[in-house]
Amino acid sequence: MSSRPPHPPGPSRPAKIAIPRLERPGGASARAGSSRQRVQRACLNCRSRKIKCNGGQPRCQNCLDNPSPCVYITSRKDRLKTLVHHRVLSRMVLTRLAERRSRTTIWCSS
Numbered sequence: 001m002s003s004r005p006p007h008p009p010g011p012s013r014p015a016k017i018a019i020p021r022l023e024r025p026g027g028a029s030a031r032a033g034s035s036r037q038r039v040q041r042a043c044l045n046c047r048s049r050k051i052k053c054n055g056g057q058p059r060c061q062n063c064l065d066n067p068s069p070c071v072y073i074t075s076r077k078d079r080l081k082t083l084v085h086h087r088v089l090s091r092m093v094l095t096r097l098a099e100r101r102s103r104t105t106i107w108c109s110s
């Protein structure tokens, strides 16, 4: 009794199932080192020398030891990131302000 349906169900079931990303870094979370600093930007001098820059301002330690200009440059990507972040933040603030304002208006009118 091998009665196959004339029209087998085609690709009805989804080939890809959206799996929510719940991947957790195996224990290597931000817990390791509470005083973990951000990745410091190396100045141009340290970069060209490929030495570790302590990110000191206005001059890093390496540039203090050497009579060389200590120049930090912000990459365009970083700047863009900051800009976007700032935008989102300001938008959030604006939304919150508007919310509060509308709420206040309702409160006052009622």
Ligand SMILES: [Zn+2]
Pocket (backbone or CB within 6 Å): 042, 043, 044, 045, 046, 047, 052, 053, 054, 055, 060, 061, 062, 063, 070
């Ligand atoms: Zn440096």
Ligand SMILES: [Zn+2]
Pocket (backbone or CB within 6 Å): 043, 044, 045, 046, 053, 059, 060, 061, 062, 063, 064, 069, 070, 071
């Ligand atoms: Zn420097």
